[in-house]
Amino acid sequence: MAGESPDPIHQFNIVPLVGDGPLAFTNSALFMAITTAVIIGFLLLATSSRTLVPSRLQSLAELGYEFVAKTVRDSAGNEGMKFFPFVFSLFMFILVSNMIGLIPYTFTVASHLIVTFALAMSVFLTVIIYGFIKNGSHFLKLFVPSGIPGYILPLVVLIEIISFFSRPISLSVRLFANMLAGHITLKVFAGFVTMLSGALGAVGLLVGILPLLLAVAITGLELLVAFLQAYVFTILTCIYLNDAIHPGH
Amino acid sequence: MFDKIGPTSLYVLSQDDPHAPLLHLAAATDTHGSPETHATTEAHGGAEGHKGPFPPFDSSNFAGQLFWLAIFFGVLLIVMAKVALPRLKNIVEGRAERIASDLAEANRLKKETDDAIAAYEKTLGDARAEGHRIAAETHEKVAREADEHRKGLEADLNAKLEASEAQISATKSAALGNVRGIAVDAAGAIVERLTGRPAAGPDIERAVDASLAN
Incomplete structure (x- = not known):
C-alpha cells in the first residue's frame, strides 16, 4: 500500500561526505567540484587540437566562447572584455551546475540561496570596486540620472540607490528560486507516479501516466530554464559591469 | 490518495x-x-x-558552501583566465585573422588580375590604334602616289597634245603657205593664158590674198 512518499525538499539536503564540521566536504561541494571539473575538462579537451576547421567538441567550445563574448561586447562594450574570464566562468558554472542538477540523484548547487548570493555578491562587489577605481567619485553619478528636474531628483536618486542595492538580491533570488521551484515541481510530479502506482496498483499505474508525461514535459522546460537562468545571470552581470565602466547612464 | x-x-x-x-x-x-x-x-x-x-x-551550511564555492569557482576562474580562454581566443581570433588575410590575399590577386586585364586591353587598344594609323598612312601614301602619277601622266599627255597641236598648226600653216604659192602660180598662168601676157606679180599676189582671206 505505501508507495515511496515524495519529499520534494529532501533533494536539497546537504550531507557531509568527507570530514565533519562546518567546512566538511559535502554533496554540495562535490557537485561544485564536478561542475568545475566538467567545464575545465571539456574546454581543455575541446581546445587541445586547435584545428582551423573545428571538431565537434571544439565547435561547441567556440560556440560558448563567442556566445558569451558577444553578450559581453553587446552589453558592456569592448572595455567589458577585461571581465570576460569572470563572466564566462559565471555563465559556465551556472549553466553546467544547473544541467548536472537535472540528472536524477544529483544535487543542484544553485538551489541554495547562499551560493547564488555569493555569486551575485561577487558581481556586485566587482562593480562597486572597479567602478570606484576607474571613475572615482564620478561613479556616484550612476545614481543621478541627467535631465531630471531638481524637485524630483531626490526621489529619483533614492529609487536608483534602492534599485542598485537590490541588484544582488534580485540576481541571486531569481536563480535560486527558479532552480528550487523547478526541482520541487519535478519531484512532486515524479512522486505522484510512484504514489499512484503504490496506492492504486494497476489502475494507479495507468493514471500515473499523466503525471509522468507532465514530469517529462517539465524536464524539458527545466532544461530551458537551466540555460535561460545562466544566460539571464550573465547578461545582467554584463549590464551591471557596464554601469561600472560607463556610469552616468 | x-x-x-x-x-x-x-x-x-x-x-x-x-x-x-x-x-x-x-x-x-x-x-x-x-x-x-x-x-x-x-x-x-x-x-x-x-x-x-x-x-x-539552514545557516549552518553557509560557511561550508561559501568555502568550497570560493575554492572551486576560484579554480575555475583561474583556469579559464590563464589557460582555456586564451586558447579559445587564439583559435577563434586566429581563424578570424586567417580568414581576413586570405581575403586580403584574394583581393590582392583579384586586383592583379584586373590590372593585367587592363594592361592587356590597353595594349590591344594601342595595337589597334597603331594598325589604324598605319593603314591610314599607307592609304594616304598610296593615294598621293597615285595622284602624282596621274598628274605626271596628265602633264605628259597635255605636253604631247600641245606639241601635236603646234605641229598640226605648223603643218597647216605650211600647207596654207604652199596653197598660196600654188594659187599665185595658177592665177598667173590662168591670167597669162587668158590675156596672152604675164600679169604683174604683186597684183596677182594681192588678189590671191584677198580671195584667201574670204
Whole structure:
C-alpha cells in the first residue's frame, strides 16, 4: 500500500561526505567540484587540437566562447572584455551546475540561496570596486540620472540607490528560486507516479501516466530554464559591469 | 490518495516563499494522518531534526558552501583566465585573422588580375590604334602616289597634245603657205593664158590674198 512518499525538499539536503564540521566536504561541494571539473575538462579537451576547421567538441567550445563574448561586447562594450574570464566562468558554472542538477540523484548547487548570493555578491562587489577605481567619485553619478528636474531628483536618486542595492538580491533570488521551484515541481510530479502506482496498483499505474508525461514535459522546460537562468545571470552581470565602466547612464 | 496530495502539491507549486510548502505539508499530514503521510512526516522529521527547517536556508551550511564555492569557482576562474580562454581566443581570433588575410590575399590577386586585364586591353587598344594609323598612312601614301602619277601622266599627255597641236598648226600653216604659192602660180598662168601676157606679180599676189582671206 505505501508507495515511496515524495519529499520534494529532501533533494536539497546537504550531507557531509568527507570530514565533519562546518567546512566538511559535502554533496554540495562535490557537485561544485564536478561542475568545475566538467567545464575545465571539456574546454581543455575541446581546445587541445586547435584545428582551423573545428571538431565537434571544439565547435561547441567556440560556440560558448563567442556566445558569451558577444553578450559581453553587446552589453558592456569592448572595455567589458577585461571581465570576460569572470563572466564566462559565471555563465559556465551556472549553466553546467544547473544541467548536472537535472540528472536524477544529483544535487543542484544553485538551489541554495547562499551560493547564488555569493555569486551575485561577487558581481556586485566587482562593480562597486572597479567602478570606484576607474571613475572615482564620478561613479556616484550612476545614481543621478541627467535631465531630471531638481524637485524630483531626490526621489529619483533614492529609487536608483534602492534599485542598485537590490541588484544582488534580485540576481541571486531569481536563480535560486527558479532552480528550487523547478526541482520541487519535478519531484512532486515524479512522486505522484510512484504514489499512484503504490496506492492504486494497476489502475494507479495507468493514471500515473499523466503525471509522468507532465514530469517529462517539465524536464524539458527545466532544461530551458537551466540555460535561460545562466544566460539571464550573465547578461545582467554584463549590464551591471557596464554601469561600472560607463556610469552616468 | 490523489485527492489528498493534489491540493497540497498545488500549494507547493504556487508558493513563492520556500518556507511555506514545508509548513503546509506538515499541516496536511496532521489533518489526514494516514500511514502514507505519516511516512512523509517522518521523513520531514528526520530532515528537520538533522538539518533544521529548510536546507537552503539552514545557516549552518553557509560557511561550508561559501568555502568550497570560493575554492572551486576560484579554480575555475583561474583556469579559464590563464589557460582555456586564451586558447579559445587564439583559435577563434586566429581563424578570424586567417580568414581576413586570405581575403586580403584574394583581393590582392583579384586586383592583379584586373590590372593585367587592363594592361592587356590597353595594349590591344594601342595595337589597334597603331594598325589604324598605319593603314591610314599607307592609304594616304598610296593615294598621293597615285595622284602624282596621274598628274605626271596628265602633264605628259597635255605636253604631247600641245606639241601635236603646234605641229598640226605648223603643218597647216605650211600647207596654207604652199596653197598660196600654188594659187599665185595658177592665177598667173590662168591670167597669162587668158590675156596672152604675164600679169604683174604683186597684183596677182594681192588678189590671191584677198580671195584667201574670204
